[in-house]
Amino acid sequence: MDRRKFLKQSSLASSLFFVPSFVKAFEEVATGSLGYKRLVIIQLSGGNDGLNTVIPFRNDLYYKERPSLSIPKNQIFKLTDDVGLHKSLFPLKRLYDNGNLSIINNVGYPNPVRSHFRSMDIWQTATDSDKYLQSGWLGRYLDNYGAHPYNAIEIDESLSLAMKGDTMNAIATQDARILHNLSKDPYFKNVNKYQNDAHLSEHNLGYLYKSMIAAESSAKYIYETSKTATSNKEYPNNAFGKQLKTMAQFINSGLKTKVFYGSLGGFDTHVNQLNKQKKLLEVYANGIEAFVQDLKENDMFKDTLILTFSEFGRRVKQNANIGTDHGTANNVFIIGDKLKKQGLYNDMASLSDLDDNGDLKFEIDFRTIYATVLNKWLEVNDEKVLNKTFNKLNFI
Numbered sequence: 001m002d003r004r005k006f007l008k009q010s011s012l013a014s015s016l017f018f019v020p021s022f023v024k025a026f027e028e029v030a031t032g033s034l035g036y037k038r039l040v041i042i043q044l045s046g047g048n049d050g051l052n053t054v055i056p057f058r059n060d061l062y063y064k065e066r067p068s069l070s071i072p073k074n075q076i077f078k079l080t081d082d083v084g085l086h087k088s089l090f091p092l093k094r095l096y097d098n099g100n101l102s103i104i105n106n107v108g109y110p111n112p113v114r115s116h117f118r119s120m121d122i123w124q125t126a127t128d129s130d131k132y133l134q135s136g137w138l139g140r141y142l143d144n145y146g147a148h149p150y151n152a153i154e155i156d157e158s159l160s161l162a163m164k165g166d167t168m169n170a171i172a173t174q175d176a177r178i179l180h181n182l183s184k185d186p187y188f189k190n191v192n193k194y195q196n197d198a199h200l201s202e203h204n205l206g207y208l209y210k211s212m213i214a215a216e217s218s219a220k221y222i223y224e225t226s227k228t229a230t231s232n233k234e235y236p237n238n239a240f241g242k243q244l245k246t247m248a249q250f251i252n253s254g255l256k257t258k259v260f261y262g263s264l265g266g267f268d269t270h271v272n273q274l275n276k277q278k279k280l281l282e283v284y285a286n287g288i289e290a291f292v293q294d295l296k297e298n299d300m301f302k303d304t305l306i307l308t309f310s311e312f313g314r315r316v317k318q319n320a321n322i323g324t325d326h327g328t329a330n331n332v333f334i335i336g337d338k339l340k341k342q343g344l345y346n347d348m349a350s351l352s353d354l355d356d357n358g359d360l361k362f363e364i365d366f367r368t369i370y371a372t373v374l375n376k377w378l379e380v381n382d383e384k385v386l387n388k389t390f391n392k393l394n395f396i
Contacts, residue, residue: 037303037377038251040260041138041162044284044310046267047116049277050330051316051360053089054103054348058082061316061351069273069318079103083348088281091289095335099342100292102334102395104369106349108362112312114326116268119311124162126367126386137370138259139165140385141378150218152259153250155243163261170259171218174246180223222255229253233294236286240264244291252298258378267310271321284308292335305377305396306335309366315358316351328355329362332369334395341395368393 055071056062063070076084077093085093095101111129113119122129126137142152143165152170154163163170173179229252235241243262250257264284269276295301309332314324329349349360371390374382383389
């Protein structure tokens with residue numbers, strides 16, 4: 001049987017794009033090497049306007065460059081005498097006041113790209129802007145330190161590049177029960193039943209057979225483990241809230257998952273940005289607050305670190321459509337229980353010293369944040385994952 005015929009006949013074919021491959025033997029890495037700390041990545045897709053998120057409300061240039069788009073001072077939650085949060089982020093202000101939030105400003109990378117797809121690839125692969133990789137930084141973490149594909153889970157129907165490794169990929173699912181039922185497809189079961197060593201080594205089919213064996217095993221484990229946890233916590237009734245609720249169920253059940261990945265889209269606000277961003281930030285902040293409270297109630301927050309990023313920021317100057325165009329540097333949110341650097345990690349970028357395109361100049365390479373998380377939180381060799389040495393920051 002060739003791969004094309006196999007894909008056509010199997011009703012599980014579609015899930016092979018959702019449930020990624022696992023071609024590395026389970027026993028190659030000891031499960032105990034993964035530890036207990038968990039990393040949650042939240043991606044704000046589209047390029048969130050960081051300047052209207054963390055706001056320099058004492059800077060006259062901010063209001064001059066955004067006469068119709070700036071946030072009035074009376075609609076800002078002050079963090080310091082000079083900097084405040086968008087009013088939609090009041091739940092994050094509570095986290096800030098409790099010492100559970102660190103805001104890293106001016107995050108970017110050299111020679112920035114303003115294409116959504118390319119910039120997202122750069123963030124997800126953690127490579128230079130002039131280089132291309134087919135594996136993501138979290139996928140390479142799994143390659144080196146994972147024991148099973150369920151050690152990393154994306155709460156989605158498809159897998160981001162960040163979660164794809166060279167030899168091991170993460171699991172993508174929105175519902176453990178549906179994933180489990182899918183793995184019980186009759187044709188799927190029949191293929192697994194009759195596979196043998198010859199099939200597993202066959203050049204054209206080995207990849208698929210091994211993928212399906214791993215998919216079935218992971219689906220069963222995720223379903224049977226996660227169903228032991230229930231939550232009475234009320235989450236916002238939207239897709240992002242459902243993502244976080246599923247994520248919390250996985251964490252609270254004790255799944256041996258080290259990395260979770262979620263996303264919220266819609267941040268490409270070229271036109272009429274004010275209301276769009278306001279609603280999106282509300283969705284984000286309310287969901288995160290419910291998520292953190294859920295983890296705290298189950299004594300899981302102390303071992304969970306949440307990192308929120310967007311592929312780039314926006315231009316300093318508003319455009320003619322009361323929106324903003326693609327920019328460069330942006331802010332990153334770090335949420336955790338015992339942060340070494342709480343509040344504002346660093347000063348905001350200068351609004352008078354911009355690059356040639358009118359964008360903020362980046363100060364902190366995003367890969368130094370990744371390196372810090374890998375080294376200090378997940379306690380692994382960051383250079384082995386990132387293929388390069390980066391300085392470490394001091395937020396954890």
